[in-house]
Amino acid sequence: MTAERQAVIFDMDGTLLRPMLDFDAIKREIGIDGLILETIQTMPAAERARAEAVLHRHEAEAAARSELQPGAAEVVAALRRRGLPLALMTRNSRRSVEVFQQRHGLSFDLVWTRESGAMKPSPEPVWAICRALGVPPAATWTVGDFHFDILCGAAAGAVTVLLLDRDAERPAWADEADHVIHHLGELLELIPSGTPPRHRPGKASDPC
Numbered sequence: 202m203t204a205e206r207q208a209v210i211f212d213m214d215g216t217l218l219r220p221m222l223d224f225d226a227i228k229r230e231i232g233i234d235g236l237i238l239e240t241i242q243t244m245p246a247a248e249r250a251r252a253e254a255v256l257h258r259h260e261a262e263a264a265a266r267s268e269l270q271p272g273a274a275e276v277v278a279a280l281r282r283r284g285l286p287l288a289l290m291t292r293n294s295r296r297s298v299e300v301f302q303q304r305h306g307l308s309f310d311l312v313w314t315r316e317s318g319a320m321k322p323s324p325e326p327v328w329a330i331c332r333a334l335g336v337p338p339a340a341t342w343t344v345g346d347f348h349f350d351i352l353c354g355a356a357a358g359a360v361t362v363l364l365l366d367r368d369a370e371r372p373a374w375a376d377e378a379d380h381v382i383h384h385l386g387e388l389l390e391l392i393p394s395g396t397p398p399r400h401r402p403g404k405a406s407d408p409c
Contacts, residue, residue, distance in 0.1 A: 207336065222260065260294055265300060272386040273385055274305065280388075286311075292314075292321060327359055364385065
């Protein structure tokens with residue numbers, strides 16, 4: 202892969218931003234146990250509206266006090282200087298992304314939120330972003346801190362990078378990622394190397 206053919210897709214919470222959302226607190230307030238977005242989608246209209254209001258409030262509060270991960274601004278700026286197209290892919294709302302961007306001054310060539318369509322762990326967002334940026338998934342790096350980020354990128358045929366806190370317990374699924382890093386700055390060492398993804402059986406072919 203050459204630098205001209207590569208793109209980078211970042212997750213937001215826990216990747217570019219320090220983890221801020223208390224998902225357990227959100228679930229308790231809504232009164233659910235499962236995945237928040239998927240569960241909300243199954244609710245009757247009135248119950249869904251109340252749950253969405255709770256979620257939006259938590260997201261707004263988190264975005265307003267959000268802090269960048271160490272090296273986030275520097276890495277985004279460095280990739281920009283290299284001419285790589287950058288995208289943001291998150292299960293958060295578009296409004297919370299707007300607050301994040303206004304607060305921290307980061308810009309992206311494309312932003313994919315839950316209002317955009319399919320969500321992680323589906324590979325559809327990666328394929329849609331790649332089509333829009335004109336870069337094949339095989340030349341695209343997906344960077345995130347959660348299993349859904351790895352599942353999404355791998356299913357799309359992209360290179361997957363897991364950002365893992367050095368002091369955190371290594372999850373069993375970490376080995377599913379093509380690369381594991383402990384600081385965003387390590388991404389700058391990975392990308393120029395042109396390291397191809399380690400395609401595993403069942404990994405989707407490039408539909409773009």
